[in-house]
Amino acid sequence: MKKLLTATAILLATPFAALAGADFVEGDKTFAADAELGATITTGNTETTSLKGRLDMKHELGNWENQYLLEALYKEDSGEETGKRYYGLIQGNYKLNDVSYLFANANHEIDPFTGFDSKSTVSAGYGHKFVDTGKTLFAVEVGPGYQYKRLDDASALAAGDDTEESWVAHGVMNFETEITDSSKFKQLFVADYGDSLEGRSETSITANIIGALAMKFAVVVRYNSEPADDKKSTDTETNMTLLYSF
Structure with a gap:
């Protein structure tokens, strides 16, 4: 845990150290957020519950673009918990110019159904917007990171340790484009x-219903090249949710 705290301090300080002597331009303050909610509940011969919630907030202040993300997923079948995932992310981007920026990112995930009680990752590096027309965005981020995992009891017994820590190479590719005036595609x-390859792909289509209310269809694929014992490498998640922008 001490290594994680040290790595966090180093990685989060790296982009800010590069800003020493940089000019700060005060711009418009803007804030936007998307609140997303979906649920499936059945009763009778089959009793199931599935809930998905997400809150994505973005704040712009001068040269800074900040993101705050919270996600929650819960599934239950006949009174038995079959899925649970909680995820939180904070990222700050400092714009060097119209297309380049430095980023610092910290995220934490709780997903006991993967064999890990929790996972924390911190990273920092450089981002570049190859396309940014207002209607289409294609951006890539790369940099070093540090990952800390806490294993569940069964996985810890098999591994002989209850934690895993490693330096990682962190990469992000984000593509967004407007299909029509009322619909958008994101990938x-x-x-x-690091010690293993972990990846996440999220493909979504959002279609406006009325005003700030929209319908979102998303497919999320998670991959781990070295999953815990008796766990699969790939998890998929398909969601249909209502999305409200404000």
Whole structure:
């Protein structure tokens, strides 16, 4: 845990150290957020519950672009918990110019159904927007990171230790484009490569219903090249949710 705290301090300080002597331009303050919610509940011969919630907030202040993300997923079948995932992310981007920026990122995930009680990752590096027209965005981020995992009891017994720590190479590719005036397509890839390769792909289509209310269809694929014992390498998640922008 001490290594994680040290790595966090180093990685989060790296982009800010590079800003020493840089000019700060005060710009417009803007804030935007998307709140997302989906649920499936059945009763009778089959009793199941599935809930998905997400809050994605973005704040711009001068040269800074900050993101705050919270996600929650819960599934239950006949009174038995079959899925649970909680995820939180904070990222700060400092714009060097219109297309380049430095980023610092910290995220934490709780997903006991993967064999890990929790996973924390911190990273920092350089981002570049190859396309940014207002309607289409294609951006890539790369940099070093550090990952800390806490194993569940069964996985810890098999591994002989209850934690795993490693430096990772962190990469993100984000593509967004407007299909029509009322619909948007997004494709996000996130990868961390260290002692193992872990990746996440999120593909989504959002269609406006009325005003700030929209319908979102998303497919999320998670991959781990070295999963815990008796766990699969790939998890998939398909969601249909309502999304409200404000």
